[in-house]
Amino acid sequence: MKKRLKVTLAPAVLGLVLATACGTASAMPAAQQDVLAKTDAGTVRGITHGQTRQYLGVPYAAPPVGALRWKSPQPSRPWKGVRNATASGPACVGPSYNLPAGTSVSEDCLTVNVTTPASAPARPRPVMVFVHGGDFTSGTGSAFDPSEMATRGDVVVVTLNYRLGIFGFFGFPGLPGSGDFGLQDQQAALRWVQRNAHAFGGDKANVTLFGQSAGSAGVCAQLTSPAARGTFSKVILQSASCGTLQPRLYPGAPAPTPQNVSPWAPLKTVTARGATLASKLGCTTDAMACLRKAPVDALAGPGTMTDPTFPSFGSPAYGTPTLPTNPEQAIKRGRFAKVPAMIGSTRDEGRFVTASIVNPAIGKVTFTPDVFTKLTDAAYGPDAPAVRRAYRPSTYEKDLLPNTPPTDRPNVEGALAWAAIETDRASVCPILGDANALSRRVPTYVYEFADRTAPTWIPVPATFPGGAAHLTDLPYLFATTRPAPSGPAKLTPAQQHLSAQMIAYWTSFAHTSAPKTTAAPTWPRYSAKTPRVQNLTTNGAARMPLTNNATAHKCTVWSTTH
Structure with missing residues (x-):
């Protein structure tokens, strides 16, 4: 049934690194004319939506x-x-x-x-x-x-x-x-x-x-x-x-996982989790028939997310x-x-989750120097001192917003250091590792979305710089609406220009297997020996800068730590 x-x-979105983007409502505008297409299962009537x-x-x-x-x-x-x-x-x-x-x-x-x-x-x-x-x-x-x-x-x-x-x-x-x-x-x-x-x-x-x-x-x-x-x-x-x-x-977690x-x-x-679930729901005889009859709420209702004994899938x-x-x-x-x-990433991927961790309404973590030390110790054990040397909170002073009160500066710097650790460890460096593997066998092009003025995806604390966080690149490719209360993403003229360039790159790749277009600067092929990463920015330069992201994101740290 x-x-x-x-x-x-x-109103609040949990800060998951593999979180989704939310967008336009599922119902599109009413049809302006009859448009038909014949699929292998039958004919469908669509709508005209703009062009x-x-x-x-x-x-x-x-x-x-x-x-x-x-x-x-x-x-x-x-x-x-x-x-x-x-x-x-x-x-x-x-x-x-x-x-x-x-x-x-x-x-x-x-x-x-x-x-x-x-x-x-x-x-x-x-x-x-x-x-x-x-x-x-x-x-x-x-x-x-x-x-x-x-x-x-x-x-x-x-x-x-x-x-x-x-x-x-x-x-x-x-x-x-x-x-x-x-x-x-x-x-x-x-x-x-x-x-x-x-x-x-x-x-x-x-x-x-x-x-x-x-x-x-x-x-x-x-x-x-x-x-x-x-x-x-x-x-x-x-x-x-x-x-x-x-x-x-994550927001609400008692401590980092090591x-x-x-x-x-x-x-x-995965199958062991399924067996645990069957036992939990009392499906001991003909378990699959029993589970297939279970109502949706028993399997994915609100109670399943708040029950720590409920297996996750x-x-x-x-x-x-x-x-x-x-x-x-x-x-x-x-x-x-x-x-x-x-293949690519955003420059500040980890700020999405960190913004939720420091949000007083969600994670409620204050990254004082003492807390930063305790969290890195819990996450990295004997490697924590080396991680802290590579990501000193004071080095993120340059990223602080002008409105940051002096009393908040150490906390924000600690939060930005934690976000940079997560950006590099969990996202950018693994992505570059896969780019190296791909480039040895197939034509590969690597990018970094680096517009640090991009509209933030979820509300962030007033003194926390959102940066080019996870999800912030999506409004440059699609018409999307961010979660409430953020609403539709509004791009400046410079950001609209970057959006046009990104769409040109993405679709020229679809046409020709290379992101080459007269609408945007030349994007060179990537290899482990020449690791040129195309930075997608709104800086107005005649050509977007190329960087070695393995250096910029301290990937040598993550090749020697766990």
């Missing part, structure tokens, strides 16, 4: 409900006549705090939105398939309106939903597909694109798979998955890769047919699809 819930946007045509809420697989809960995605049932595709489908079940206000959620959520230029194509257009982030537990593809990307870049853009959390990454001993249902959904969407790209003027032989945050980690997983081979011809990885790590301190935690988990770990499993090898190891060993790659 299908269950839909109405969710509202909470684009959009086909919203198109199913790419059967609803994964009832007996199909925790089964590999099945073909959608064909329909007769014309199916309306004028409103986005519901988001997949997950936490509501980072969805657009009023978004419906449901297990019946395996749909895509397709956006094309309204004009007829002179030839089949490149297709760009975007995977949203959200820690593999939340988010929705309909949060991203790619109209500017489609029209400026002359591409077809597909955004998708995939099963999340317990519905996407549950495992149980002997259950086929355990731990990877969400990744299998992404593959089903890619196969749908292969079958239907022509119906929307797209070229199935020229598909760029791209994603941000957890979506980018998913893209990296697909690079290493034998089952995904042949469904895409290039990739773009934004703010995550196969080697990305989790933050060591271990590196990756997005991936061995199959036996947000880590794709490896040692499976979908992911035979840990993706991080597969990339290092060259076991991945040999397609061109763009």
